[in-house]
Amino acid sequence: MHPLNIIVCLKVVPKSEEIMVNTETMAIIREGVRSEINPPDMNALEMALTLKDRYGGQVALLSMGPASFENYLRVGLSVGADHAYLLSDPLFAGADTLATTYTLAQGIIKLGGVDVVLCGEESADGATGQVPAGIAEWLNIGQLSMLSNLELDLTRRVGRGRRDIKGGYEIVEVPLPCVVSVQTACNEPRFINFERNPWAFSDARVITWNAADLEANFECIGLRGSPTIVTGLAEADDRDRRHEYIEGTAHEIAQKLAALLENLLEGV
Amino acid sequence: MVSSLFSVDDQAQAIWVYLEHTDGNLENVSLEMLSEGRVLADQMGWPLVALLLGHGIEDMCQEAFTYGADQVSLAEHKLLEDFTIEGYTSVVYQILLQSKPSVVLLGATHNGRDLAGRLAVRLRTGLNADCTGLRINPDTGVLICEVSGFGGGVLALIEMQSHRPQMATVRPGVFSLREITAVPSETIVRPSFNIQPKDIYTKYIERFGGGDRIDLTGSPVLVAGGRGIDGDFQMLETLAQLLNGEVGATRPPVDDGYIERERQIGQTGVVCSPKLAVCCGISGAFHFVVGIEKADTVIAINKDAKAPIFDHADYCIVADVKQIVPQLIDALK
Ligand SMILES: Cc1cc2nc3c(=O)[nH]c(=O)nc-3n(C[C@H](O)[C@H](O)[C@H](O)COP(=O)(O)OP(=O)(O)OC[C@H]3O[C@@H](n4cnc5c(N)ncnc54)[C@H](O)[C@@H]3O)c2cc1C
Ligand SMILES: Nc1ncnc2c1ncn2[C@@H]1O[C@H](COP(=O)(O)O)[C@@H](O)[C@H]1O
Secondary structure (H helix, E strand, C coil): CCCCEEEEECCEEECHHHCEEECCCCEEECCCCCEEECHHHHHHHHHHHHHHHHHCCEEEEEEECCHHHHHHHHHHHHHCCCEEEEECCHHHCCCCHHHHHHHHHHHHHHHCCCCEEEEECCCCCCCCCCHHHHHHHHHCCEEEEEEEEEEEECCCCEEEEEEEECCEEEEEEEECCEEEEECCCCCCCCCCCHHHHHHHCCCCCEEEECCCCCCCCHHHCCHHHCCEEEEEEEECCCCCCCCEECCCCHHHHHHHHHHHHHHHCCCC | CCCCCEECCCCEEEEEEEECEECCEECHHHHHHHHHHHHHHHHHCCCEEEEEEECCCHHHHHHHHHCCCCEEEEEECHHHCCCCHHHHHHHHHHHHHHHCEEEEEEECCHHHHHHHHHHHHHHCCCEEEEECEEEECCCCCCEEEEEECCCCCEEEEEEECCEECEEEEECCCCCCCCCCCCCCCCEEECCCCCCCHHHCCCEEEEEECCCCCCCHHHCCEEEEECHHHCCCHHHHHHHHHHCCCEEEECHHHHHCCCCCHHHEECCCCECCCCCEEEEECCCCCHHHHCCCCCCCEEEEEECCCCCHHHHHCCEEEECCHHHHHHHHHHHHC
């Protein structure tokens, strides 16, 4: 039995609370916006490290993005991952879901012999949650989505996880290898281990692969490999609201509100 | 660019909606998509086809017709009794390749997203996730998907020229339900497909679904709490009961375990259209606001006069919720 190989797909996103839009040009203002590891991916990394603690093996980080992602991958190494791979090439830019999942799947193939691919529930900027299923499809393997917990049986080579459904939960099993998406906030991600920092931040710790390294089909990557195109931006219409202030002492406000509520809810 | 498995030239001008169901009932989001699909179909003069997979489910076709389907494409098989991603992907893929519809819509539920994500890759086509609006260009038949972008406030319009089908997922609550009265035609078609026991590898070990089913989307009144109520959902529950409503929440209290995830409102929670939403101790982040934008009336209570929630409120109360709400409860009693 080979040691367990876990890959965590990790994306770096602009901090959502810092993103602003220039309402004149409808362009996103990126200057001065800080980035962070997509918070749900920290839950995926935590699940990976828990699996490693329990079953042994190794955890590799995989990300597609610009060279600036490198330092964030080092943070992941410092938290506890063993390896980090950055898929970076100007040719990867402008990728939609089809091209992104193709590229990540190529990276996973190049890494060879994976048992579990862990993803976050969704990315804070894309927020589509479509990437895990797409990776599983390119690799033609099973998937478990929105898990809050995962156990492995390495003799039977299956993964078994729990996920919430309406009014309850279900426990589902698929053969390994498989792709898993992890429910946001289902665990408490561990912090940076400062003792690991010198190692994590040393040269050549993050391995970068470009399109040629991946032996990728150039027709399938980046803008070229993306069938969808953004044709316009529009300002979301803000609903007109009354913006009426109710003022007074707490008691007066409560009285006015009660009267208002009775009015509003007449007939409901 | 790699082309999709069928092209614009081979497509059938039709809108397909994938129907999801649990315990013998169609999901609301499926009916909402049929309602919206009907409008698009009428504009284009195209048929609206509902795709239904399962076992012993013919009864559900009637409801699909009630919400506007011209035709139901019905795939019944013992192996389709439970949703398995591999079984359902395979069968839907086979059916789509036979019929080659121009547009395919799915609900952005857990299973709907998984299915859409896999199908789009298998068909080598694009997928627009979590659309908040759909239009079809009457001249070209190109589907224009409206997706809310980065940090809100901006809508991106996304379309696809040469790849088919044009796939999109839609969140529950985004479109309104509309029953129709005149039904153009009510045909059930049973497409051929192939599925074998060896194709299925997902195993359900245990399932418990008997707990409370919380569904905020149907409630006329929502009392929503944010981080500012410090986990005191008991207080909001009392208020909600007096108003015949449900309690909802922003994400932080859900993440902190104060309240069930089903009660989360917003971009990653539910989108609601109640008559009234009362927002208590909520700052008004875009991710939350999208979930209440369709409320008829919004009341906000926040102690910070600058909180963005007031930009989205009809009635604004700058005060401490812990003082106002108990007194309001007394006043209502
Ligand atoms: C990808 C992504 C998806 C997300 N999806 C969602 C989502 O679906 N739903 C969601 O809600 N959030 C979502 N978020 C989080 C969102 O960005 C905000 O962080 C969140 O909505 C803030 O919640 P809040 O208003 O409760 O907390 P805060 O922003 O901390 O606001 C608390 C407010 O309470 C007020 N307050 C404090 N004490 C009192 C008091 N005693 N009386 C009155 N007022 C008081 C404060 O003035 C403050 O305005 C998402 C974030 C990301 C990145
Ligand atoms: N560029 C990327 N690099 C690595 N992982 C990614 C990338 N994009 C998405 N993912 C993974 O897929 C998950 C879901 O993303 P999305 O489908 O974009 O919402 C994220 O939480 C990540 O784990």
